[in-house]
Amino acid sequence: MERKPMSMWEKMYLPAIAKGMSITFGHMFKKKPTVNYPEKTRPFSPVFRGLHVLNRDEQGRERCTACGLCAVACPAEAITMEGAERLPGEENLYREEKYAAKYEINMLRCIFCGLCEEACPKDAIYLSETFAPSNYTRKGFIYGKEELLIPDPVTQPEAYAKAKGAHK
Numbered sequence: 513m514e515r516k517p518m519s520m521w522e523k524m525y526l527p528a529i530a531k532g533m534s535i536t537f538g539h540m541f542k543k544k545p546t547v548n549y550p551e552k553t554r555p556f557s558p559v560f561r562g563l564h565v566l567n568r569d570e571q572g573r574e575r576c577t578a579c580g581l582c583a584v585a586c587p588a589e590a591i592t593m594e595g596a597e598r599l600p601g602e603e604n605l606y607r608e609e610k611y612a613a614k615y616e617i618n619m620l621r622c623i624f625c626g627l628c629e630e631a632c633p634k635d636a637i638y639l640s641e642t643f644a645p646s647n648y649t650r651k652g653f654i655y656g657k658e659e660l661l662i663p664d665p666v667t668q669p670e671a672y673a674k675a676k677g678a679h680k
Contacts, residue, residue, distance in 0.1 A: 561624045561639040564617050564655070565662050565675065569607055572664040575636035578612040585631035590621035607634075615657040619644050640675070 521527070547554045556562075567575050578595030596613035598606045605611075629638050637660075647653055663671035 556641055560641055561626050562642045563619075563640050563644055564622075564628070564660055565638055565640045566612075566615065566657065566660040567636050567638060568662055568665060568672075570665065571604070572666040573603075573605060573607040574611055574661065575607055575634045576612045576615065577608040577610050577634055577636070578615075579610075579633065581631040581633065582628035582637055585627040586622075587625065587627065588621045588623050590618045590623075591628060592616045592618075612657065615660065617655050617660065619653040619655060620650065 569575055578593055580593060580595075583589075583591040583593055592614070593612050593616070594614040595610050598609050598611055624639065626639055644653075662675045665672040
């Protein structure tokens with residue numbers, strides 16, 4: 513295989529240098545993809561799946577009836593729950609006769625697929641637009657019912673509206 517000799521113009525590498533500089537200058541004036549995170553947040557997709565939230569109804573009662581469909585639908589087996597019967601006088605706390613006494617989601621196992629949200633017949637759980645915060649221990653990633661439950665709309669309307677976000 514024979515190579516043809518370079519011309520004088522090719523030996524000076526000027527076209528290659530000019531082409532490289534044009535690419536460099538083109539990138540200098542483009543919009544930067546990096547976001548200065550704490551000060552600015554990037555907009556998420558409308559189908560973004562973030563942290564789980566246990567929902568309440570309009571009167572502030574928990575919607576979860578501990579049916580277990582979300583735990584069965586979870587392919588990562590990240591959800592564990594224990595059901596309990598509602599006692600007389602607790603009608604203002606729980607919507608149905610049966611409720612989730614213990615509800616935990618292991619975020620280290622969760623794959624944020626959204627199948628728990630689709631499986632729930634009472635619309636008791638949904639994935640919010642908040643992503644999981646970092647933590648230093650494994651126990652910090654196991655969220656109990658207290659961390660997952662949305663604030664009461666009757667007693668804390670501002671916190672409820674903030675937690676609800678754009679989700680309807």
